[in-house]
Amino acid sequence: MQRCMDDLRRVLDQAGRPPGLDDDGLLELHRRMILLRTFDERSIVYHRQGRIGTYAIFWGHEAIQAGATFPLAEGDWIFPSYREAAIGLVRGMPPSTVISWWRGHPAGWWNPAEWRVASIAVPIATQVPHAAGLAWGLRLRGVAGCAVVFFGDGATSEGAFHEGANFAAVMDAPLVLVCNNNHWAISTPVEAQTRAATLADKAAGYGMPAVRVDGTDVLAVYEAVRGAAERARAGGGPTFVECVHYRVAPHATADDPRAYIDLERVERERERECVGRFEAYLRRRGLLDDDRAEAVRADAQQRMRDGIAAAEAEPDADARLLFEPALAAPPPSFEHDLADLRRVLAAEAR
Amino acid sequence: LTIVERATDRPPDRRPTHELTLVEAVNDCLHVELARDPSVLVMGEDVGRAGGVFRATAGLREVFGPDRCVDTPLAEAGILGTAVGLCMAGWRPVCEMQYDAFSYPCLDQLITHVGRYRWRTRGAMDFPITIRMPYGGGVRAPELHDDSPEAYYVHTPGIKVLVPSTPADAKGLLAAAIRDQDPVVVLEPKLVYRTVRGPVPDGEHVVPLGRARVVREGSHVTLVAYGAMVAVAEEAARRLDASAEVLDVRTLKPLDEEALLASVAKTGRAVIVQEAPRTCGYGAELAAVLAEKAILDLRAPVLRVTGYDVPYPYWAIEDLYMPSVPRVLDACRTVLSYA
Numbered sequence: 036m037q038r039c040m041d042d043l044r045r046v047l048d049q050a051g052r053p054p055g056l057d058d059d060g061l062l063e064l065h066r067r068m069i070l071l072r073t074f075d076e077r078s079i080v081y082h083r084q085g086r087i088g089t090y091a092i093f094w095g096h097e098a099i100q101a102g103a104t105f106p107l108a109e110g111d112w113i114f115p116s117y118r119e120a121a122i123g124l125v126r127g128m129p130p131s132t133v134i135s136w137w138r139g140h141p142a143g144w145w146n147p148a149e150w151r152v153a154s155i156a157v158p159i160a161t162q163v164p165h166a167a168g169l170a171w172g173l174r175l176r177g178v179a180g181c182a183v184v185f186f187g188d189g190a191t192s193e194g195a196f197h198e199g200a201n202f203a204a205v206m207d208a209p210l211v212l213v214c215n216n217n218h219w220a221i222s223t224p225v226e227a228q229t230r231a232a233t234l235a236d237k238a239a240g241y242g243m244p245a246v247r248v249d250g251t252d253v254l255a256v257y258e259a260v261r262g263a264a265e266r267a268r269a270g271g272g273p274t275f276v277e278c279v280h281y282r283v284a285p286h287a288t289a290d291d292p293r294a295y296i297d298l299e300r301v302e303r304e305r306e307r308e309c310v311g312r313f314e315a316y317l318r319r320r321g322l323l324d325d326d327r328a329e330a331v332r333a334d335a336q337q338r339m340r341d342g343i344a345a346a347e348a349e350p351d352a353d354a355r356l357l358f359e360p361a362l363a364a365p366p367p368s369f370e371h372d373l374a375d376l377r378r379v380l381a382a383e384a385r
Numbered sequence: 386l387t388i389v390e391r392a393t394d395r396p397p398d399r400r401p402t403h404e405l406t407l408v409e410a411v412n413d414c415l416h417v418e419l420a421r422d423p424s425v426l427v428m429g430e431d432v433g434r435a436g437g438v439f440r441a442t443a444g445l446r447e448v449f450g451p452d453r454c455v456d457t458p459l460a461e462a463g464i465l466g467t468a469v470g471l472c473m474a475g476w477r478p479v480c481e482m483q484y485d486a487f488s489y490p491c492l493d494q495l496i497t498h499v500g501r502y503r504w505r506t507r508g509a510m511d512f513p514i515t516i517r518m519p520y521g522g523g524v525r526a527p528e529l530h531d532d533s534p535e536a537y538y539v540h541t542p543g544i545k546v547l548v549p550s551t552p553a554d555a556k557g558l559l560a561a562a563i564r565d566q567d568p569v570v571v572l573e574p575k576l577v578y579r580t581v582r583g584p585v586p587d588g589e590h591v592v593p594l595g596r597a598r599v600v601r602e603g604s605h606v607t608l609v610a611y612g613a614m615v616a617v618a619e620e621a622a623r624r625l626d627a628s629a630e631v632l633d634v635r636t637l638k639p640l641d642e643e644a645l646l647a648s649v650a651k652t653g654r655a656v657i658v659q660e661a662p663r664t665c666g667y668g669a670e671l672a673a674v675l676a677e678k679a680i681l682d683l684r685a686p687v688l689r690v691t692g693y694d695v696p697y698p699y700w701a702i703e704d705l706y707m708p709s710v711p712r713v714l715d716a717c718r719t720v721l722s723y724a
Contacts, residue, residue, distance in 0.1 A: 112473070146509035147473065154505045158497045164463050165498070168470020175426075175452050176474060195493065198463030205458055206467075360508035361543050363566035366595065366639035 073335035098309030102256030130342030163199030170208035189220025209267035238275035250280030429481030500543030533661035557592030603630035685723035
């Protein structure tokens with residue numbers, strides 16, 4: 036069994052670029068990080084303007100989200116938690132779909148099979164068994180593929196994480212478990228979640244190899260997940276990848292972290308945030324200049340302007356959407372309930 | 386959505402049958418359905434090597450291999466949670482929960498995901514999961530081997546719930562559940578797993594969802610029951626000095642309202658028998674339907690004969706808890722005392 040590493044794995048300082056990433060790849064990775072960053076920053080504004088509801092901020096998590104999904108093939112699956120709500124963007128999902136989700140509108144209920152992106156898991160860790168089951172199911176069907184599941188540090192305290200990780204290991208499921216350890220589960224620090232020295236240590240209990248990486252280093256995340264996905268596809272089973280960083284934004288728009296967080300630490304951590312670090316690397320390599328950086332941002336911002344406009348142009352959801360998606364073969368009562376609702380609404384409108 | 390035929394007015398099935406116990410009929414069904422559809426797989430604790438603690442899955446591993454009759458880790462929420470993912474990969478999982486009360490950990494996945502996932506994909510993805518389990522009391526078992534949890538399942542949107550009471554229905558309803566595109570919970574009354582034998586059609590046998598079964602016709606009172614309580618209602622009907630109709634609900638959700646209302650329109654009186662605790666039990670839903678839609682047909686209050694609002698008792702006193710023939714008869718006499 037592979038031991039989990041004592042130190043954070045860093046590839047930024049290595050001389051060569053990570054395997055499988057040419058210059059175009061590095062720039063595409065940058066484009067995806069900016070897309071995610073822009074989605075997050077604009078969404079906070081939209082929330083303040085009352086155009087979307089409560090929103091879970093992921094500012095500073097872009098390296099984990101873009102890095103962990105970059106090694107995946109089109110047919111591989113992604114299982115997001117709410118922190119990765121916009122992860123479909125890396126697959127080309129329109130921003131309007133995710134914005135609609137945060138507007139509570141049915142236009143945001145995407146078809147997971149279309150994007151190989153599962154629905155956003157709002158409860159904690161319950162998506163881990165889903166990902167284990169899907170990956171196991173792919174293996175049983177003889178389909179070459181794998182899945183990546185995202186969850187936070189707090190999720191490792193949940194029974195669902197344990198059962199999902201154990202199933203994945205027992206069933207040799209081609210799964211990469213990506214733990215977004217941002218140190219905080221709302222206000223509870225990771226030290227209050229576990230007596231394990233690292234979250235990666237937990238993997239040993241499942242007979243699963245683990246890697247710890249710097250979660251603000253997109254290349255380290257990419258390289259760890261690339262190796263894990265390769266191993267998974269080759270029949271080697273699941274891997275636990277702990278991405279270590281520090282949450283520098285509130286948990287969500289409804290949260291005020293000043294009550295519990297160390298604000299000086301936040302300031303220090305912000306200085307090494309993932310987008311700035313990666314851009315400095317790209318500039319050192321001569322791949323990025325001001326013009327290109329501006330063009331990538333402008334493109335992302337235009338996508339968001341188009342996205343919010345499209346989301347706000349969605350017609351009001353019809354009452355049939357209460358019932359229609361619930362069951363493939365609905366009971367007669369649905370028809371009666373819908374007719375009744377329409378009758379009352381029509382009478383009220385008169 | 387329309388009911389095209391009633392279970393009771395179908396012509397008698399002339400296909401060859403075998404006399405099977407209820408649990409043998411479950412086993413027969415699983416063999417037929419796994420052979421019929423290569424995407425069906427059975428998973429659960431001890432279902433493979435042991436063939437299930439009640440032998441419901443006996444022989445499946447030998448015939449279909451360990452990938453289609455899977456001994457899982459001992460984790461009910463993990464079983465149902467991975468079943469969700471298996472559906473996404475194109476499988477039709479049939480999950481066994483080893484006992485009624487051991488199914489409670491799986492409620493986390495059932496409520497948060499299984500009943501909602503189709504809805505949140507706007508109907509794009511189906512989750513054809515079957516969850517079957519032995520349920521109910523009266524078997525002299527240790528604590529938490531005796532519960533009747535149907536109300537938790539029935540109350541969960543996006544879930545269908547079936548309870549067979551005969552070997553033929555055990556096969557036919559389970560087959561319907563496995564073939565259904567929606568998640569279905571099948572509660573198998575373990576009290577009658579081996580005490581009842583009945584004719585079961587050979588080969589494929591499907592009982593459509595949403596149709597109750599008139600067990601016995603009568604004109605003065607309707608006894609409404611399901612699972613092991615059907616036999617209690619039948620015995621009470623035999624002993625009663627009035628004409629009692631016995632209705633086996635069979636599919637708790639979707640409910641066959643038409644059959645319920647037709648019977649009560651005829652008799653004007655209803656006694657509902659359930660072994661689960663009384664408050665907010667399934668009987669309350671049946672009584673509410675009668676209050677909403679049959680009030681002018683009723684000549685007497687609707688009565689419930691149920692388990693009590695206490696934990697299911699240790700077995701030396703379980704017979705006092707379970708609805709009995711005398712308690713059902715007592716309720717019948719009360720409703721019959723109204724003119």
